[in-house]
Amino acid sequence: MPSSSLALTPGLGSFLKCLKTNPIDTSIETLISLLKRRQIRHSRSCATATAYLLRSVISACRTTDSAKLIERVQSVGRRLMAAQPREMVVGNIVRRVLGLIRDEAEDDRDAEFALSDIGSESQPHTPRAYDDASLPLDRDSPFRAEDRSSRPPLTSMFSLLSHPEPENSLPSTPGSSSPSGRFTGHGPSKDVRAEVLEGIGEIIDELGQVDDQIAAYALDHIHSNEIILTHTSSTTVQKFLLKAAAKRKFTVIHAESYPNNHEATHATVSGSAVSDDDNLGLEAFQKPLIEHGITVILIPDSAVFALMSRVNKVILGTHSVLANGGLVAAAGTRVIARAAKVHQTPVVVVSGVYKLSPVYPFDFDSLIEYGDPSKVLPYEEGDLVDLVDVQNPIYDYVPAELVDLYITNLGGHAPSYLYRIVSDHYRKEDISF
Amino acid sequence: MNRKLGLRRCVGRLWHHFFFHKMVEPSNPAPTAPVSPPVSSTPEQATLATENPPQTLPIRDSKPTQPTGDAPASTDGATDKPLTAAELKKKAKADKAARRIRQKLEREGNTTGSTAPTPSVGAQPRQPNTPKKDAAGTGSAQKGPRAPPPRRGSGPVAQTGSVLVEQKKKKDDKKVAVFGHLYGQQRRVTVGGATKEVHPAILALGMQLVDYTICGSSARCVATLLAFKRVIESYTTPMGTSLARHLTTHLSSQITYLSTCRPLSISQGNAIRALKLFIAGIDPSTPEASAKISLCEYIDSFIREKITVADQVIADSAAQKVQDGDVIVTFAGSSIVKHTLLLAHNQGKRFRVSIIDSRPLFEGKSLARDLANSGLDVQYSLVHSITHAVKDATKVFLGAHAMTSNGGLYSRVGTALVAISPTASPSTASSSTRLPMPTSSYPWTPPVSLAVPTPDTHAPPAPENKKGGNRTPAPESPVIPHKTSSSPLADWHNTPNLQLLNIMYDVTPAEYVDMVITEMGSLPPSAVPIVHRMVTNL
Numbered sequence: 009m010p011s012s013s014l015a016l017t018p019g020l021g022s023f024l025k026c027l028k029t030n031p032i033d034t035s036i037e038t039l040i041s042l043l044k045r046r047q048i049r050h051s052r053s054c055a056t057a058t059a060y061l062l063r064s065v066i067s068a069c070r071t072t073d074s075a076k077l078i079e080r081v082q083s084v085g086r087r088l089m090a091a092q093p094r095e096m097v098v099g100n101i102v103r104r105v106l107g108l109i110r111d112e113a114e115d116d117r118d119a120e121f122a123l124s125d126i127g128s129e130s131q132p133h134t135p136r137a138y139d140d141a142s143l144p145l146d147r148d149s150p151f152r153a154e155d156r157s158s159r160p161p162l163t164s165m166f167s168l169l170s171h172p173e174p175e176n177s178l179p180s181t182p183g184s185s186s187p188s189g190r191f192t193g194h195g196p197s198k199d200v201r202a203e204v205l206e207g208i209g210e211i212i213d214e215l216g217q218v219d220d221q222i223a224a225y226a227l228d229h230i231h232s233n234e235i236i237l238t239h240t241s242s243t244t245v246q247k248f249l250l251k252a253a254a255k256r257k258f259t260v261i262h263a264e265s266y267p268n269n270h271e272a273t274h275a276t277v278s279g280s281a282v283s284d285d286d287n288l289g290l291e292a293f294q295k296p297l298i299e300h301g302i303t304v305i306l307i308p309d310s311a312v313f314a315l316m317s318r319v320n321k322v323i324l325g326t327h328s329v330l331a332n333g334g335l336v337a338a339a340g341t342r343v344i345a346r347a348a349k350v351h352q353t354p355v356v357v358v359s360g361v362y363k364l365s366p367v368y369p370f371d372f373d374s375l376i377e378y379g380d381p382s383k384v385l386p387y388e389e390g391d392l393v394d395l396v397d398v399q400n401p402i403y404d405y406v407p408a409e410l411v412d413l414y415i416t417n418l419g420g421h422a423p424s425y426l427y428r429i430v431s432d433h434y435r436k437e438d439i440s441f
Numbered sequence: 442m443n444r445k446l447g448l449r450r451c452v453g454r455l456w457h458h459f460f461f462h463k464m465v466e467p468s469n470p471a472p473t474a475p476v477s478p479p480v481s482s483t484p485e486q487a488t489l490a491t492e493n494p495p496q497t498l499p500i501r502d503s504k505p506t507q508p509t510g511d512a513p514a515s516t517d518g519a520t521d522k523p524l525t526a527a528e529l530k531k532k533a534k535a536d537k538a539a540r541r542i543r544q545k546l547e548r549e550g551n552t553t554g555s556t557a558p559t560p561s562v563g564a565q566p567r568q569p570n571t572p573k574k575d576a577a578g579t580g581s582a583q584k585g586p587r588a589p590p591p592r593r594g595s596g597p598v599a600q601t602g603s604v605l606v607e608q609k610k611k612k613d614d615k616k617v618a619v620f621g622h623l624y625g626q627q628r629r630v631t632v633g634g635a636t637k638e639v640h641p642a643i644l645a646l647g648m649q650l651v652d653y654t655i656c657g658s659s660a661r662c663v664a665t666l667l668a669f670k671r672v673i674e675s676y677t678t679p680m681g682t683s684l685a686r687h688l689t690t691h692l693s694s695q696i697t698y699l700s701t702c703r704p705l706s707i708s709q710g711n712a713i714r715a716l717k718l719f720i721a722g723i724d725p726s727t728p729e730a731s732a733k734i735s736l737c738e739y740i741d742s743f744i745r746e747k748i749t750v751a752d753q754v755i756a757d758s759a760a761q762k763v764q765d766g767d768v769i770v771t772f773a774g775s776s777i778v779k780h781t782l783l784l785a786h787n788q789g790k791r792f793r794v795s796i797i798d799s800r801p802l803f804e805g806k807s808l809a810r811d812l813a814n815s816g817l818d819v820q821y822s823l824v825h826s827i828t829h830a831v832k833d834a835t836k837v838f839l840g841a842h843a844m845t846s847n848g849g850l851y852s853r854v855g856t857a858l859v860a861i862s863p864t865a866s867p868s869t870a871s872s873s874t875r876l877p878m879p880t881s882s883y884p885w886t887p888p889v890s891l892a893v894p895t896p897d898t899h900a901p902p903a904p905e906n907k908k909g910g911n912r913t914p915a916p917e918s919p920v921i922p923h924k925t926s927s928s929p930l931a932d933w934h935n936t937p938n939l940q941l942l943n944i945m946y947d948v949t950p951a952e953y954v955d956m957v958i959t960e961m962g963s964l965p966p967s968a969v970p971i972v973h974r975m976v977t978n979l
Contacts, residue, residue: 261942266800267823274930278939298938305940306930309824310799310855314947340825343858350861350950376829384823385806392806395813397820401829 018042020053027060032068035061036084043092051097051327052243055362056215058088058101063208066105066201074113074200081105082441094377094403096328096336096365101211103366103438108207110435112200211362214417218360219244221417223251229356229415230258234320237261237312237348240338241272242325244358246297248415249323253300260297261305261319263312265340267383268402277306309340313347322348322355328363331430333408333423335359336375339401345410354412361416366430366439372405635698642671643695647702653802658842659748659776662708665699669716670740673733683725684732689717707843707851715743751960756780759838759958760788767792767835772852772859774804775840779811782838786817795820795830799855801943824855831862839949841957846973848951848966857949 023042027035039061042048048057062081069080085102092098222244230236230252238245238260249260262277264270279296298304307315322344326337335341335357348355369375381398408423415421421429632644646668649655655664672695678684696713699705705713719739723732755777763769763785769792771778782794794817798805805821813819822830831837837859843851850856933939951966958964961972 264800265825268825278930278933278936298936301938303938303940305942306933307942307944308800308854310858311942311944311947313857313861313949314854314944315942338825339829340827342828343824343862346828346861347858385821389806392810392813392821395819396809397818399820399822399826399829401826404828 018045018047020048020057023048023057024060027064032064035064036087040087040091043088043095043098046092051095051363052215052218052360054092054095055097055101056212058098059105059208059212059215061088062102062105063205063212066204066208069201072199072201074109074116077109077201077204078106078113081109085441094336094375096367097363099367100328100362100365100434103434103441104211104362105204105208106438106441107433107435108204109200110437112203112207116200215360215362218362218417219247222358222360222415223247225415225420226252227255228420229321229323229413230256231320232256232258234258235261235318237263237315237319237322237344237353238324239263239309239341239344240265240269240325241276242358244360245323245325246276248358249297249302250295250300253297253302257301259303259305261307261315263307263309263340263344265338266309267400268379269338274306277304309344312344313350316347316351316353319348319351319353322353324355324357326357326359326363327403328365329357329359329414329426330369331364331366331427332368333411333414333426334369335406335411336403337406339404342404342406342410345406349410355410356413356415357411358415361418361429361433364416364426364430364433366434369405375403375405377402636694638691638694639698640668640672640675640695642668643698647699650699650703656802656804657774657776658706658708658840659752661706662712663744663748665709666712666716666740666744669695670737673736673740676733678729684727684729685720685723685725689720692717692720712743712747716740752777752780754960755958756784758963760785760790762836762958762963763790763792764835765791768795768833769793770795770797770831770834770837770859771808772797772805772837772839772856773799773802774806774808775838775853778838778840779808782812782817783815786812786815793818793820795822795834797822797824797827797830797855797859799824804853824858827858827862831859842946844957844966844969845948846970848954848957848969850949850951850954850966851946852949854944854947857947857953860949860953 019042023035023038026038030038039048039057042057043054048054062084065080065084066077069077071077081102085099085106088102089099226248230249236249236258238249239262252258262273264273276296277298279298296304324337324341324345326335326341329335337357345355379400379402381400384400385393385396385398387393411423413420414423414426416429418429632648635644635647646655646664649664650661655661669692672692673688676688676691678687692713696705699709716736716739720736723735727735759777759781763782767790769782771782771794774796785792794812796805796809796812796819798809798821800823809819809821820830839850839852839856839860841850841852845851850860930941933941954966956963957966957969959972961975964972
């Protein structure tokens with residue numbers, strides 16, 4: 009990590025640095041103030057910061073009692089969410105960590121109740137059961153982290169099979185569990201905390217890889233000679249398109265998303281993007297689409313409707329996704345989605361599962377954040393500023409019916425199916441903690 | 442008022458152009474000038490027709506090493522004697538290739554360069570004298586026979602060639618392929634190259650059109666007519682022709698000039714057509730002075746009837762649609778919407794206006810300023826917040842550039858985005874709720890044959906338009922360099938594969954328009970062809 013430059017501007021980089029050196033309470037305060045001041049902005053940065061913070065919180069929390077652990081995480085989580093209620097990923101990560109702790113606690117309880125020798129073996133089994141049952145596609149570790157939350161049904165099914173014939177399961181374990189190496193090491197009386205920390209590590213891994221995993225689906229959705237319309241400078245979308253660009257030729261029409269994100273969009277489009285510090289410099293090494301021979305047409309936002317008749321597919325990034333299939337995305341997204349609807353153009357939303365929030369929106373206005381009005385009407389026009397009411401919403405709520413497909417790191421889903429993924433990832437008791 | 446100001450400015454600008462143009466003009470051809478001499482430089486080069494253009498380029502760049510073409514002859518003579526003509530030729534080729542490589546190196550080395558003698562022709566006799574040339578010559582003589590120079594030579598040649606081609610391509614592919622049909626002829630940027638027939642008023646108007654000082658359907662129409670009035674005032678019929686015959690051609694050259702500045706709007710086209718028709722109807726026997734007077738009167742009455750009065754009628758009937766407590770959304774800056782809202786405000790109605798604006802022209806800003814200064818409650822936002830602005834709107838007023846005969850609304854780009862956004866608030870009345878759209882009927886008033894300007898503007902009301910043929914945007918697409926000083930886009934012209942597109946108009950499908958307010962009454966959009974017919978049959 010390029011440390012020297014990052015430390016100067018408050019953001020994810022400086023926060024991670026401070027997390028290493030400062031006591032935990034200071035770090036919590038730092039993150040809260042960063043969130044409040046919007047110095048950490050992007051969903052992924054917020055999620056990463058939260059995950060790292062919770063990891064240190066848990067490792068600093070010297071207890072083996074899972075109830076106390078849950079309580080501690082909940083209290084920290086509440087403060088973080090209160091600091092920036094519209095940054096829903098923070099809540100999502102907190103919920104997933106809570107789910108992790110609960111899972112581990114339940115596992116331990118199961119282990120105590122079960123026969124002593126089987127109890128010790130049940131742990132190595134679960135991950136394997138998982139790999140087999142849910143996702144043969146995804147072999148990477150991050151999945152286990154999130155899939156852990158949906159473990160209870162699987163565990164019980166597994167124990168259904170394994171309990172009647174304990175002698176059978178014993179010989180099978182060494183072979184089956186060796187591929188998933190790190191899980192073999194668990195001792196019989198494994199500390200809950202250590203397991204949770206490991207789980208958080210996997211969440212962090214997932215956050216790092218999520219864009220690449222989503223991009224893996226690109227070739228299924230982008231075909232040769234298509235015209236793709238996109239909006240804002242979302243790195244998820246860029247990676248998605250880049251992946252497809254390696255194999256296919258297509259055209260990208262990029263709406264510039266004036267006034268909140270146009271500079272970043274211009275930089276992305278022309279390839280002169282300086283990695284801003286929230287991106288952790290990961291994207292700095294990425295070549296822009298134009299260098300892959302992809303024609304990129306930059307248009308003002310107002311021309312979206314006029315061009316929509318030529319567009320084959322609209323691919324959008326998002327800020328967060330809600331359980332009803334709607335999404336909160338950069339302002340202007342809704343009108344683009346609506347124009348696509350008018351032209352019957354499919355709208356594809358790419359988003360990591362971590363953006364999926366168990367919140368059902370009832371009050372749309374509360375989801376919308378308003379930004380700096382001087383971007384709409386600069387203060388140089390002082391006379392006008394005095395007379396006129398200026399609005400600059402940063403987000404739009406896009407209802408589910410305007411979206412045709414979600415692509416997450418788990419694959420493609422219809423908007424109506426999202427509630428199912430939500431229930432897979434978050435425990436009911438954590439949804440409103 | 443405004444118009445007068447504009448004219449005054451236009452005269453000022455004109456002088457500016459007259460003075461500076463003389464100085465600017467030479468600089469225009471300047472870049473092209475150096476290109477031509479090398480091409481025709483030497484006979485040898487001319488023979489190698491295929492390689493020629495690429496190789497001329499480096500030569501032009503490096504004056505000192507310019508006289509390459511002649512070198513082979515001299516060096517050959519010095520070193521080898523018994524060579525057949527074919528061999529000689531081959532060798533010459535090889536030498537040249539080798540030298541070209543060296544030139545390249547040299548060029549990198551010496552930038553300021555020796556006081557390189559004049560290009561091309563004069564170089565021939567002098568060449569052996571300059572030390573550098575000698576070095577080059579001997580070097581090539583040694584190298585020539587041994588190495589496989591033609592190959593080596595062909596490498597760089599091919600390369601430079603491809604570079605050239607690529608450059609050309611780069612320039613070409615700034616035209617967005619999907620909208621290739623929208624790029625007409627090159628847009629004019631200066632008054633340079635205008636024929637002497639073009640009247641100063643027209644020159645000035647052209648420049649105002651180019652930089653969007655005069656923008657908007659009716660403004661362009663009025664400005665054009667006023668400029669034509671001045672043209673007619675200063676017009677004298679040449680000997681041997683009649684005014685009715687010659688003035689039309691005289692005007693045509695003015696019109697051609699205008700259309701190179703910015704493609705003519707539909708309103709301009711219709712006005713011009715009406716004017717020409719009137720000129721054609723003038724009796725050749727009328728004396729010139731009275732004919733000119735009647736023409737000027739005709740222009741005045743056209744502006745008055747078709748634009749000024751029509752605007753008032755429309756504003757009157759549109760203002761009636763405004764009710765107390767309304768929230769009225771409008772897009773960009775339409776003059777007729779402004780009249781309507783001001784009129785409704787003056788009638789004592791209390792309502793709120795929400796203006797949506799867009800890059801790059803920001804036409805809504807002046808509308809917002811005007812409305813706010815007259816005491817209306819104005820909210821201003823950009824395209825990205827359409828959904829928020831439209832959310833509590835009760836009516837949407839949109840200005841029209843023209844109506845397509847299938848009821849589509851042809852207007853400033855972005856209008857369609859506003860029109861398709863559902864206004865959430867349940868408003869009282871039936872059809873007038875969503876989109877009363879003031880437009881005067883002059884866009885289609887005089888004889889509009891359906892095949893006139895572009896297929897986009899007046900699409901035949903056929904099922905074909907569902908395919909999007911008529912929903913495509915505009916007859917013009919100025920790619921305005923986005924005003925982002927020192928932004929990453931500053932160099933977009935040289936960035937391969939990156940294109941900017943900035944279209945000016947879009948077409949809102951008829952189903953999103955509830956009502957068309959014209960000076961002939963308020964109609965559903967399906968009535969547009971009927972109005973068109975009524976007007977044309979008059």
